[in-house]
Amino acid sequence: MAPHENTGHPRRWAILGVLVVSLLVVVLDNTILNVALRTLADPIHGLGATQGELEWSINSYTLVFAGLLFTFGVLGDRYGRKRYLLVGLALFGLASLLSAYAQNPGQLVAARALMGVGGAAIMPVTLSIISNVFDPRERARAIGIWSGAVGLAVAIGPILGGALLERYWWGSVFLINVPVVLAGLIAVAALVPESRDPRPGGVDVIGVGLSVIGLVGLSYGIIDGGEHGFDRALVWAAILGGLAVLVGFVAYERRIAHPSLDVRLFRVPRFAAPVAVVGLVFFAAMGVLFFTSFYLQLVRGYTPLQTGLLFLPFAGAQLIFAPQSATMVRRYGARAVSAVGLALVAVAVGAFALIGADTPIWLVGATFFVQGIGMANIMPPAMESIMSALPRERAGVGSAVSNTVRQVAGALGIAVLGSVLAAAYRDRIAPATGGLPGPARAVANESISGAYGVAERLGPAGQPLIGAANGAFVSAMHWAALLSAVFAAVGIVVVLRWMPGRTATPQVAPEPAGEPELASA
Template identity: 55%
Template sequence: MTTPAVPTAPRIPEQVHRRRWAILGVLMLSLLIVVLDNSILNVAIKTISTPAPTGLGATQSELEWAINAYTLVFAGLLFTAGLLGDRIGRKKVLLGGLAVFGLGSALAAESGSPAQLIAFRALMAVGAAFVMPATLAVLMNVFERDEQPKAIGIWAGGVGLAIAIGPITGGLLLDHFWWGSVFLINVPIVILAFALMLWLVPDSRDPAPGRIDPVGVVLSVVGLVLLVYGIIKGGELADFTDVTVLSTIGAGLAVLAAFVVFEARSDHPSIDVTYFKNKVFSAAMAVITLVFFALMGVTFFSVFYTQSVRGYSPLQSGLLLLPLAAAQLIFAPRARLVVDRIGVRATTTAAMLVLTATLAAFATLDADTPIWLLEVVFFCMGTGMAHVMTPTSVVIMQALPREKAGSASALSNTFRQLGGALGIAVLGSVLSSSYRTGIEDKLGALPAGLRETAGESIEATLGVAAKLGARGKGLVGPADDAFLHAMHITALCGAVVALAGAIVVALFLPAKPKAPQQGAPEEELVRTES
C-alpha cells in the first residue's frame, strides 16, 4: 500500500503570487532608468564634446571616462550591493539605490565641467549598483521556477525598451533643451518607481547571508580603475609601450590578481570563487563579458558615425537605433521558446555568430552607404543580443540556490558592466589610436597646439576646422576618411571578440536547460510587509 503524496504548500505567499506581474512591471521601471541613462548618454556624447555653451568641450578620453566612471563604480560595488540586498532586504536596497541615483542625476544635469560630470556619473553608479542586482533577485523570489525563464525574458526585453526610449528621448531633449536635460529626465522616473515600489514590492532576503567584504570591494575597484585608465591612456598617446601605460596596466592586473587570491582565502568573500568551478556558470559569465565588450565598443563609435560622418541630428541618431531596440524587445521574451525547441547551446551559438557578422558588417560601411543597410545591421544585432542574454541569464540565475539570487544577479551584472567598460576602453583606444594615425599627416599645416588638439578625435578635428572657417574646409574630407578607416579596424576587433564568445558557447554551454531538482527543500524567502 502506498501513501498518497501530500501536496506541498507554495513557497511564495498567495498575495505575492497574485501580483507578481505587477511587481515585474515595477522592477522593469527601476531597471529602465539604469539602462535609459546610458542609452541617452550615447546620443548626447557628441553634444557634450562640443565647446560651451552648447556642451562641455569634453575630449574623447573625458567622454570615455564619463561612461567608464559609471561602469567601473557600478561593477566594483555590485558584489557588495548584492550581499547587502541578501542581508538586509532587497526592497530596502532598491529604495536606497533609487534615491542615490536620482540625486546623482540631478547633480549631473548641473555639471559645469567634464570633471564634475565624471564625478556625478560615479555617484549615479553607486545608486545603480544597488538597483540592478536587486531587481533580478526580487524577480527570482516572486516567480516559481517554471515561470522564471518567461519572467527573465520579459526583464531582458525591458533592456530593449530602455535602449529604444533612451536615444529618442535624448534626441528630443537635445533638440529643445540644454545637454543636462538628458540626466534631469531620470528624476521624475525615479520618483514614480520609488512610490510604486513602496506600494507593491515585497521584501526578501537570504536567511543565511554572508558578511560584507570591504577589502575585496576596495581591491576590485582599484584594480579595475588602474587597468582601464592604463588602456585609455594608451589610446590617448597612441602608444601602448609607454612606461606610464604599461606600469598602470600592470598595476591594475596585479591588484586584480590579489583580489582573486584574497577572495579565495576569505571566509566572507564578495565573490565565492567556487561558483566558477561550474563550467556552465563560468562559460555563461564569459559570454556575457565578451558580448558587452564588443557591443559597447561598437555603439560608442556608431554615434560618431551617424552624427559626425553622416550628419544626422541627435534625435535622428536615436531613431536610427530603433531596430536594435525593437529586435530585443520583440525577441527577448520569446527566446525561451527557441531554447525549448533547439536547446541552449544551439540558440546561443547561432546568436553569437549573428553578432559576429553584424559587427564585421560595420567594416563595410562608408560615408554614402544606404542608411537602410545600417538599419538591417542594427536589427540583426538586436536579434542576436536577445537570443544570447535571455538564455545565459537563465543559466546563471538557476545555477545557484534561490536564496543566493542577489549574489548571482550581482555577478551577472558585474561581468556585463566589466565587459562594457573594457570594451569602451579597449575598442575606444583602438579607435582613437587608429584615427590619430590616419589624420596626423593631414594636420601638418596647423600650429603645433592646434595640431595636437585636432588629432584627438573626429569631433576635435571638425571643431578646429570650423574655427578656421574657409581654411579649415580641407580637413573635413580627411577627417571622415580617417574615422571610417579607424571604425573599420575597431569593428573587426569587436567581431573577433564576438567570435571568441561563439566558440566558448559551443564548447561549454549545455545542450538543454538544466532540469530542476525534485524534492529539494527551499526556504521561505519572500515576506510581505504591512
C-alpha cells in the same frame, strides 16, 4: 493554508510597476547617453569632452555599478531591501542633478560614478523584493516583466535622448531622471513593504575595494594610452598595476568564506563557458555602439533624434526575437542557438569594417538589425546554461555573476576598442594637420569631434580638414570593428567547445563530491 491560495502581497502588481520604473530609470540613462556623446564633445554646446573623457563618462558609472552590485545585494538583504531601494533612488536622483549641471568633464565623470553607486543599490534589491512579494507560481511572470523593462529602455532611450537634445541643452538627458526618481521615492515609500533575509551573506569590503581599484587602473591605462600613446611609463604602470591588483583580488576571493565574486565557480566549464560568452559579446557590442554614435552624427551628419531612430532596428530586433529564444533553445539546444547568435553578432560588427562615409543608410540599419537578432539569441541560452549549472538555492549567484561580467566586459570593450579607434585615427589624421598651429593640431589629432571644432573656427578653410577627419575616423572604425568581430568569433569557439548541447539536463543539486565548487554555500 489551502494549496491553491495565492501567498503573494495584495498590492504585488502595483509594487512590480514601481520596481519596473526604478529599473527603467537606471537602464534608460545609459542608452540615452549614447546619443548625447557628440553633443558632450562639442566645446560650444557641450563640455568639450575628449574621447577619453567621454569613455570615462560611461565607464565611471559601469565600473562602480559592477563593483558594488554584490555588496549592495547583501546589504539590502541584511538591513532592509526597501531602505536600500530608497537610498539608491535618492543617490541616483542627486547624481543625475549633478550630472546635468556639471561644469566640466571631470565633474561629469565624478557625478556618473555616484550614479553608479545608486544604480548598484537599486538593481539587486528590486529582484529580491519581487521574490518576496510574489507567489512562486507568479514569480517567473513577474521577473519576465522586470526583464522586459531592459528591452524597453534600450528601445526608447536613444529616441528620448535625441528628442531632448533637439529642443534643450545637453543636461536635459540627465535632468529627466529627477522627476521620475521623485515619483519613485514616493511610490516606494507608500507601496513597497520592508523585507530582510534572515540569513544574509557576509560583506566583502576588501574584495570590493580590490576589484574597483584594479578595474579602474586597467581601464585608465587602456584609455589614456589610446588617447595619448602607449609609449609612456604611466600608461604601462596603470595597466600592469591594475592587472596585478585584479590577480590579488582573485587570490583573495578564493580564500574567504563570503566572497563578493565566488571565483571557484569558474573552475566548472558548464558555468564558466556561458559567463565568458556573455562577457565576450558585450565587449564586442558596447565598443561598436560607442563609435557608431560619432559615425552617424559627425561623418553622416544626422541629428541626435535621427541617430536615436537609427538605433531602433537594434532594439526592435531584440524585442522581437528575445521572447522566441527560449523556444529555440528547447528545440535546438543552448549550444546551437548561442553559436548562431554569436555568428550573427560577429558578422554584424565585422560589417562595419566595410561601411564607409557614403554607404546607404539602410544598410547601416540592416546591420544594426542583424546585430540585435544575434544579441537576442545569446543572453537567454547563456542564462539557461548558467542556471542549469547551479543548485537551485544559488540561482541568485548566477544572475549576479553574469550581470557583473556583462557590465565589466562592456566597460572594457569601450576602453579597448575606443583606444584602438583613437590610436588609428591619430595616425591617419596626422598628415592633414601638419600645417596647423600647435594647440589646434593637438585638438584635431585627439578626436574627430576636436577636428570638427577646429574646422569650424577656420571657416571655409576648414573644409579639407573635415574631409580628412571623416576619412581618418572611418578607417579607424574599420580596425575597431575587425577587433570587435574577433572577440565575437572567440565566443563561438567557447560555445562549441564548452557550452552544453541539447542533451544537457538541468542540475537541480549537483553532487558535492562531483562539483565541490557548485555545491559549496
